[in-house]
Amino acid sequence: MLELLAPAGSPESVRAAVRNGADAVYMGFGNFNARRNAKNFTEEEFSKLTEYCRIRGVKVYLTLNTLVSDREFPAALEQLIKAVQMGVDAVIVQDLGLLRAVRKAIPDLPIYASTQMSVHNLDGVKKLAELGASRVVLARELSREEIAYICHNSPIEIEVFCHGALCMSYSGQCYMSSVIGRRSGNRGLCAQPCRLNYGLGPKANDFPLSLKDLCLIEHIKDLEKCGVSCLKIEGRMRRPEYVAIVTRIYKKAITEGGGPTREDIRELELAFSRQGFTDGYFISSKGRSMFGIREDTDNRELDIFAKAKREYTSGDAERVPVRFYCIARVGEPLRIGVEDDRGNRLTALGSIPEPSLTRSLTEEDLKTQLSKTGGTPYFAQEVNCLVDEGLYLPVSEINEHRRNLLDALTEMRAEPPSRRFFDYQYSPLYANSDLPPELTISVASAQQLTPELAQFRPSVLYVPLEELYLNLSRMEPFEENGVTKVAVALPPVIHDDERRDILRMLEKVKAAGVSEALVGNLGQIDLIKSFGFLLRGDTGLNIFNSESLHALRELGFISSALSFELRLAQIRDISKCIDTEIITYGRLPLMITENCTLKSSTNACACDNFPLLRDRRGALFPVMKLFGCRNLVLNSEKIFLADRFEHYSSIGLWAQRLSFTTENPKECVQIAARYLGLGNYEIPSRTTGLYYRGVE
Numbered sequence: 086m087l088e089l090l091a092p093a094g095s096p097e098s099v100r101a102a103v104r105n106g107a108d109a110v111y112m113g114f115g116n117f118n119a120r121r122n123a124k125n126f127t128e129e130e131f132s133k134l135t136e137y138c139r140i141r142g143v144k145v146y147l148t149l150n151t152l153v154s155d156r157e158f159p160a161a162l163e164q165l166i167k168a169v170q171m172g173v174d175a176v177i178v179q180d181l182g183l184l185r186a187v188r189k190a191i192p193d194l195p196i197y198a199s200t201q202m203s204v205h206n207l208d209g210v211k212k213l214a215e216l217g218a219s220r221v222v223l224a225r226e227l228s229r230e231e232i233a234y235i236c237h238n239s240p241i242e243i244e245v246f247c248h249g250a251l252c253m254s255y256s257g258q259c260y261m262s263s264v265i266g267r268r269s270g271n272r273g274l275c276a277q278p279c280r281l282n283y284g285l286g287p288k289a290n291d292f293p294l295s296l297k298d299l300c301l302i303e304h305i306k307d308l309e310k311c312g313v314s315c316l317k318i319e320g321r322m323r324r325p326e327y328v329a330i331v332t333r334i335y336k337k338a339i340t341e342g343g344g345p346t347r348e349d350i351r352e353l354e355l356a357f358s359r360q361g362f363t364d365g366y367f368i369s370s371k372g373r374s375m376f377g378i379r380e381d382t383d384n385r386e387l388d389i390f391a392k393a394k395r396e397y398t399s400g401d402a403e404r405v406p407v408r409f410y411c412i413a414r415v416g417e418p419l420r421i422g423v424e425d426d427r428g429n430r431l432t433a434l435g436s437i438p439e440p441s442l443t444r445s446l447t448e449e450d451l452k453t454q455l456s457k458t459g460g461t462p463y464f465a466q467e468v469n470c471l472v473d474e475g476l477y478l479p480v481s482e483i484n485e486h487r488r489n490l491l492d493a494l495t496e497m498r499a500e501p502p503s504r505r506f507f508d509y510q511y512s513p514l515y516a517n518s519d520l521p522p523e524l525t526i527s528v529a530s531a532q533q534l535t536p537e538l539a540q541f542r543p544s545v546l547y548v549p550l551e552e553l554y555l556n557l558s559r560m561e562p563f564e565e566n567g568v569t570k571v572a573v574a575l576p577p578v579i580h581d582d583e584r585r586d587i588l589r590m591l592e593k594v595k596a597a598g599v600s601e602a603l604v605g606n607l608g609q610i611d612l613i614k615s616f617g618f619l620l621r622g623d624t625g626l627n628i629f630n631s632e633s634l635h636a637l638r639e640l641g642f643i644s645s646a647l648s649f650e651l652r653l654a655q656i657r658d659i660s661k662c663i664d665t666e667i668i669t670y671g672r673l674p675l676m677i678t679e680n681c682t683l684k685s686s687t688n689a690c691a692c693d694n695f696p697l698l699r700d701r702r703g704a705l706f707p708v709m710k711l712f713g714c715r716n717l718v719l720n721s722e723k724i725f726l727a728d729r730f731e732h733y734s735s736i737g738l739w740a741q742r743l744s745f746t747t748e749n750p751k752e753c754v755q756i757a758a759r760y761l762g763l764g765n766y767e768i769p770s771r772t773t774g775l776y777y778r779g780v781e
Contacts, residue, residue, distance in 0.1 A: 087309055087316050087339050090146070090244070091332045094321035096126070097397075099134045101329035102143075104397040106336030106404070109144035111177060112321070115164040117157070118148035118273055132171045140498045141462045142405050142426065144174040148321075150199035151273045152180050152629035152648065154655055162186060162509060169194055172501030177222070179257065179271070181607075182632025185639075188217035190509040195219045197244065201257040201271065202607065203625070206581045207235050209608025214241045216636075222246075222317065224255055225299065226679040227580070228369045229307055234581055236312030245308065248331055248353075249319025251296040251363070251375075253279045254676035254718075255578065258625055261675040263650050264720055269780035271627060271650065279676075280378070282701055285683065289701045293682050294718075297377035300353060300362030302345045305338045323357060326390035329397045330356040355386045371680050400459070406466035407494070409455040409487075413438050413446060413472045419482070421455070423490045425463075429497045433486045438476035446476045454483040461491050512635040514660045517737025524760060525666060527574065527603075528753070529709060529746045531556035537754045539563040541761060544740055545570040545621070547603050551712055554590040557597050572601035573618070575609050576712035577625050577677050583713055584612070591616055610640060619643050624668070625677075631660040638662045644739060649673055649724075652779040657736035664739035669726040670756060671744030672707065672719040673774060682708050682716045695747055707747050719746055725771035727759045733776070 091102035093112040102110045114131045126134065135145045147168045153161045161183060165176060169191055176194060178184045179201035187196055197220040198204060198213045205224040213221050220242040223232065227245075236243045252259060261278050263269035268276040279294035299319070301308065308316060316339070318331050334349045345353075354361065360377030364370075405425060412420040419435030438446065448470040456465040527547035528534060534548070539562035546563060550573050553560075560571060573594050579587055595616050602618040604610060605625025613620060622628065622637055622645030629648045637645050644664035647656055656667065683696045697705040704721040711717050726733065726741075733741065743760060745753050759766040 087305070088314060089332065089336055089339060090315050090317045091328055092318055092321040092323070093328070094323070095325060096130055096134060097325035098328045099138065101325040101393070101397040102332050103138060103141055103404070104402045105329050105333040107143060107332050109146060109174070109315070110138060111146040111148050113148045114168050117151050117153055117161045117164060128167065131168065135172045136499050139172050139501070140495055141402055145172070146175045146177055146197065147173040148177045149183060150177045150179040150201050152271045152627055152650070153183060154651075155630045155658055158182070158630055158632060162190065166191070166506065169504055170501065174502070175220070179627070180629065180633060181626070181636045182630050184216060184218065185636045186509050186632055190507050191504055192507070193504045198222060200224060200246070203255050203257040204608060205255070205578060206584070206608045207238055208611050209606065210235055210239050210241065210243070212607045212610055220244055220314065225251055226255060226366050229304070229311065229367050230369075231580060231582065232313065233311040242314035243312065244315040244317055245313050246299060246319055247301040247308070247316040247335065248299055251299045253294040253296055253678055253680070255679070257627060258577065258677040259675070260650065260673060261718070263775065263780045264673055264675060267775065267778055267780050269650055272780055274781050283698045285696055285698065287699070289699050292376060292378050293698065295359065295378050296375055296680075297359045297361055297363040298357065299364070301364055301367055302335060302338055302349065302353065304364065304367060306342065324390070325397070326393040327356045329393040330389060352389055355389050366679065375680060401462055403458060403462060403464045405463045407458070407463045408467040409465055409469070411451045411455065411468070411470045413451070413476055413478065415473045415476065419478060421483070421486045421490065423494060425494055425498065427498070429494060431490050431493050433490055435482055435486055436478070438478050441475050441477040445474060446472060446478050448472050451483065454480060455487055457484070457487070458491065462495070463491055512632060512660060512662065515662050517657065517661065518739065521734045522666070522738040523740040524757070525740045525742045526757065527742060527744045528552070531559050533745050533748065533750055533753050534559040534563070535750045535754065536562035538750070538757060539566045539568065541757045542566050542568055545572055545601070547572050547574045549574050550576065550587070550590050550594070553594050553599065557594070570601060571599050572603045572621055573599050574603040574623070575605070575613070577605050578711070578713060578715055579609065580713070587612070614641065622646060624649060624674070634659060634665070635662050646742065650775050650780045653733055653736055653776045655779070656738070661737050666738060666740035666742050667733070668724060668744050669733065669741040670724055670760065672723050672746050674717055675706065675720055676716070676718040677711065678716040678718065680716075681714060682718065709746060722770050722772040723768060724774045725768055726773060726776070729773070
């Protein structure tokens with residue numbers, strides 16, 4: 086049967102989830118989880134809650150799904166070890182370095198790859214299985230058919246979100262909150278700027294980035310047929326009554342196998358919705374109908390919340406099945422035993438029954454008393470008794486044995502699982518290079534590949550796969566100028582049903598002599614290796630610390646871009662076991678969207694013309710078309726560090742990258758010249774990004 090995983094952002098939410106049938110809960114501990122704004126548990130609270138769940142047969146998954154810096158890494162590991170000692174059943178991880186460390190330091194602990202790792206194809210699942218993950222949480226953008234294909238071919242468990250908030254961007258690939266306001270979604274502090282108003286015209290009068298909440302309550306049977314192991318409810322920032330209502334309704338749908346009633350849908354909408362719900366990705370129906378905003382609610386919401394609270398605060402969750410047996414024989418001590426669903430067995434011996442002077446003890450009497458488990462986590466699934474006739478025992482003795490046995494059983498169930506712990510050996514330190522950074526260039530279109538740009542002879546030229554495939558002749562000026570390293574830049578998102586087209590294009594560019602590739606997703610590694618390309622890492626890999634860089638080295642990468650959410654001082658301190666680069670010019674990517682931003686607003690597709698999203702302050706964000714008719718939302722301002730070369734020239738970088746997106750060919754040449762000290766070109770509106778400010 087499908088596992089139902091509920092969010093727990095507070096002690097009350099834990100109890101609400103358990104009381105309403107959750108099989109597992111996920112919750113954070115400390116500052117390294119993707120909902121840092123949720124109520125943080127104290128160490129004592131976390132310990133008691135994991136024990137509370139363990140006794141009741143509910144698993145606890147620790148969310149350690151944020152990026153951590155080198156200085157934070159030891160504290161993150163320490164928090165994890167504490168949580169494991171308290172009894173967590175698995176850890177949910179985003180950071181590639183943390184995944185590597187957990188596998189080595191606590192090899193018995195199951196590792197679940199967070200949806201923040203942007204896994205959206207079978208290759209990504211297989212790669213994470215190789216890296217030690219035992220479960221992957223898929224991207225929310227996948228269809229029923231895509232989920233089924235992955236599940237049926239996956240070597241590990243697959244988890245999918247079934248209800249709750251939908252981000253406009255692929256999780257782990259959204260930087261809007263950090264670039265605009267320093268509150269990083271990859272660090273658990275997303276400010277949700279996607280929920281604000283934007284416009285494609287002169288006014289910000291629409292909500293083209295705000296999706297309705299996901300709801301797959303009508304597709305439970307389909308998800309089970311797909312082979313999904315676990316259904317996940319989003320909502321650690323929401324109130325416990327929400328958790329109670331949504332968990333109860335989904336649990337009923339899973340156990341009873343039927344569709345939701347009108348009342349179920351009404352309760353889900355009242356608990357939280359944005360003008361209804363969407364299942365658009367799951368049923369392959371993208372578009373305007375998927376979008377919605379939060380509206381004012383009425384008193385009916387308060388009524389169902391009050392009812393939900395009464396239910397999850399009334400008594401204990403009697404959810405653990407136990408079997409009792411009892412033997413009352415002439416001349417022998419009373420024997421009572423209990424066994425739980427984990428195979429734990431306990432036995433108690435009582436007094437020798439006396440001959441009955443009036444009413445004799447019956448099998449029904451014993452069954453009645455042993456079934457009185459109210460106020461405990463247990464319910465009597467079965468009671469087997471063997472009773473000789475004509476015997477007497479006081480009811481109080483039977484009740485006392487029952488209570489003592491269940492108390493002892495609770496102590497057994499409270500014991501945390503045994504895990505092995507090893508001291509984690511941090512990767513060796515590499516001294517920073519004293520050489521100034523070389524120049525690499527990435528382009529968005531073939532029109533930017535001019536003979537004039539070729540004269541600057543970048544160390545590596547990154548060209549999108551589709552552009553390179555269709556315009557190989559534009560490489561000639563670069564070859565003539567001695568540019569020997571051209572890397573094909575793969576699309577950030579490649580679904581399984583798009584793999585054939587990618588293979589066809591890669592075959593052509595490989596045959597043309599291209600030998601390197603820029604990849605930004607773990608699901609692209611084996612595909613690229615199969616062609617013999619050398620691997621270079623892009624910003625989508627979110628490399629935030631030395632251990633993640635070492636993980637890339639073990640995967641065969643020869644270089645990688647570092648996260649642009651790092652400060653220059655943090656970049657300086659990273660141990661660079663492979664060549665590293667940062668973006669020193671260009672519009673940073675803010676979102677990768679499966680829904681076409683323009684089409685969802687205007688019902689027309691014109692992404693090739695760089696439509697502009699206007700925010701309420703008048704800032705304009707260009708939207709670029711990606712492979713698969715996806716969108717890349719770019720920052721309104723460009724990073725410009727040409728006048729700060731001395732700040733980043735001595736922090737050990739192999740290269741600085743000029744990232745050309747919306748620039749015309751002439752601008753590309755002028756900017757490249759400026760960075761090589763051959764001109765004084767300036768841009769009117771610019772930013773230094775996060776290299777000085779950092780993120781929270």
